[in-house]
Amino acid sequence: MSLQKINQQKPLVHCITNYVVANFTANGLLAVGASPVMADAQEEVMEMASKANSVLLNIGTLNEQTISSMRLSGQSANKHQVPVVFDPVGAGATAYRTKTTLDLLQQIQMQLIRCNVGELAAIAGVEWVSKGVDSGHGAMDVKQTAMYIAQKYRCFVIVTGEKDVLTDGVQVCEIAGGHEKITKMTGTGCLLSAICAALLASSTEPLTDLEQVLIEYKKISEWAFGAIGTMQENVLNYLELVAEGSI
Structure with missing residues (x-):
């Protein structure tokens, strides 16, 4: 079980993510046994990335300072052979978001891009009708x-x-x-995306374990079904149970 591997290794995951999801992301990583650190100040991200076991870059709430911090963190991670996971939230929704995505992909060697279909289309330059940060059509x-993008960005x-x-x-x-x-x-x-970062550490x-973690996450979404507020709690609870090997 891939989540159990995370719980055994207890990696430090340096997250530069968006403020909408920071708390849920941190709690989810804690649930599977990882140690999240949500540092995004330019003055410390290079040092933090060098000490981390993996790095997550999530562009959900963009600004120039965050972009600069992502660039510095990602390049430091590359220098220290720390895996980087990239979540190009909403790529394609605006020109700024798409440009930021493509720039970061050029400036940092990612080990994994985790996206939805609309974001994949934006990265590949395929015509797509975006709907904010949702998939669109x-x-x-x-x-x-996906194979083409994997080959292009290695x-x-x-x-x-x-x-x-x-x-x-x-x-x-x-x-x-x-x-x-x-x-x-x-x-x-x-x-x-954050869990994938913990897994790569x-x-x-990695290919076998990433497939397994996707299977586990699908199962957890089924087990967690209920009212929205209850589902969020259930997701965290089931993540912990699977990571501990209790189910």
């Missing part, structure tokens, strides 16, 4: 496009949706399941 071969790509797609540019996995109501909760995708078989 359009026509695209998701598997082929990283894993996860595209979450009704069926998740995971690829290293050569192999492709599809993961079905989950409950659609999980999409009504703010931060579940962002938390998944704990795994010697």
